[in-house]
Amino acid sequence: MVHSGTVIHVLLSNTASVYQWSAITSSQPDVVSVIDTTPGDQDVVSADFRARSPGSATLQASDSPHCEPACGAPTFAWHVLVTVQA
Numbered sequence: 001m002v003h004s005g006t007v008i009h010v011l012l013s014n015t016a017s018v019y020q021w022s023a024i025t026s027s028q029p030d031v032v033s034v035i036d037t038t039p040g041d042q043d044v045v046s047a048d049f050r051a052r053s054p055g056s057a058t059l060q061a062s063d064s065p066h067c068e069p070a071c072g073a074p075t076f077a078w079h080v081l082v083t084v085q086a
Helices: none
Strands: 007-013 019-021 032-037 044-051 055-065 076-085
Antiparallel strands (some): 019 055, 055 076
8 A cells, every 4th residue: 555646666577588578557547657667578677656546556567478489488467456545
């Protein structure tokens, strides 16, 4: 649980070179909004979010294989639930 106005920094990295993270997003931008982010499709991605108003939002990204030819490796999902109080 965080208070309105709190800045949340997220940094995601991986150790497998065939994987790349998507951009990190918020399911409820009116509750927790992106204020700065790196683009997706990278080994390391980061984002800063600001808690805007009371409620809950899920911060989420996926770590997908980028291999040629297709290697059949799974995609992994990352998510965290953020609850904002006044």
